[in-house]
Amino acid sequence: MMDDVRGLRGSVRTKDGWAVRNAIVTVTDLMGRQTARFHAGEDGRVAGGPLPGGTYTVIVTALGYEPAASTLIVSSRGPADLGTVVLSRAGGAELPPPGVWTIDPVHSSVGAVAQHLGLSSVRGRFGAFEGRIEIGERVERSRVVARIDAASIDTGNKMRDDHLRSPDFLHVDAHPVITYEGSGLTGTGPDRWTVHGRLTLNGHTHPVDLDLTYLGTGPDPWGGTRAAFRATTELNRRDFGIRYSQILEAGVNAVGESLRVEMEIQAAQGDSLPQA
The missing domain is CATH 2.60.40.10 (Immunoglobulins)
Structure with a gap:
């Protein structure tokens, strides 16, 4: 003793x-x-x-x-x-403890920004999505899977949204779900990581990396724990077979080639969301 x-x-x-x-x-x-x-x-x-x-x-x-x-x-x-x-994590900021985290769509957002007429930006968001994050024992081996309802795109203009759902763009009748599967992380700074993964959009799959920032962890009102992240990436719509190009008389492409994706993600610890 x-x-x-x-x-x-x-x-x-x-x-x-x-x-x-x-x-x-x-x-x-x-x-x-x-x-x-x-x-x-x-x-x-x-x-x-x-x-x-x-x-x-x-x-x-x-x-x-x-x-x-x-x-x-x-x-x-x-x-x-x-x-x-x-102990401080080597090559990046602290991340949540290992295990499964479930994305809470009510307290998260998935949006996109595109250039219009080469002059201004058009912003849209997807209203329906779900996902799961698995923080690995070795954080570099962490994984993420997300599914987005392509038809839930909302730019605040019904005519434009209907066109985005058409075969000219997302072709939601043939490809109703956008998926992202991340298979690993690389530290890029004291508070930033790169998520390596593959995006399937409009029936085309292409490697896409996310620039990820971990925003912190804290308790929620239901006795659980939440983690917050911010992620961005740049897509070229032609990589995903979206080649619609309305040429105006002045020779200006109505829709830009690149698309910036911006995500604010809140995830609850565990394999399901609490019942509010």
């Missing part, structure tokens, strides 16, 4: 307070010689045998995180209290 009281104790967490699973804690003396080595559990907690009184250097490492080092002073009678060690 005395050994348990005097043993090494602590926890390893992310900046958001999530457990870092299976972190390695290495203890060295002042000469740099390894004295002990411990592994954090699934809950991020560290528990090990007692250390002799003295001053030590503790180095905490985990796959995908920057290492952290600190000084630990152990009295001859007291416990070796490591406290909470906070």
Whole structure:
């Protein structure tokens, strides 16, 4: 029992307070010689045998995180209290803990911006969509699947929306669903990631990367946890077989070639949404 009281104790967490699973804690003396080595559990907690009184250097490492080092002073009678060690993710910002997250369409938006007449922008949004995010144990292996009802496009003008649903553009009768499947992430900065995936639109599938920003995690009113993301990408409509080109007398293409997609995503932890 005395050994348990005097043993090494602590926890390893992310900046958001999530457990870092299976972190390695290495203890060295002042000469740099390894004295002990411990592994954090699934809950991020560290528990090990007692250390002799003295001053030590503790180095905490985990796959995908920057290492952290600190000084630990152990009295001859007291416990070796490591406290909470906070690790920063290598190559990018902290992301939510591993597991399934369900996109909440009520608190999310999927929109697009296109150039009109080479002068102004036309904005639209899709009113019906669903999706699922799987944060991997190794965040680079995270995945996302999203399905969008192509006919739910809304630009605020019925005549234009009906034309967008026609075979000239989305051809929703033949291709009612737009799908995106992301199969991995790459860190691109302290708060940005690139999602690598494939978009199927108008019956054509093409590689599309998303520029992703993680906005944070917090509790919701139903006792669950929410995570928020912002993502953007640029599409060339010709990649997806949309070649409609109304040429005016002045020689100006009425609809631009490129389309900017903008998404604000809120996801609930778990494989279903809470019942409000």
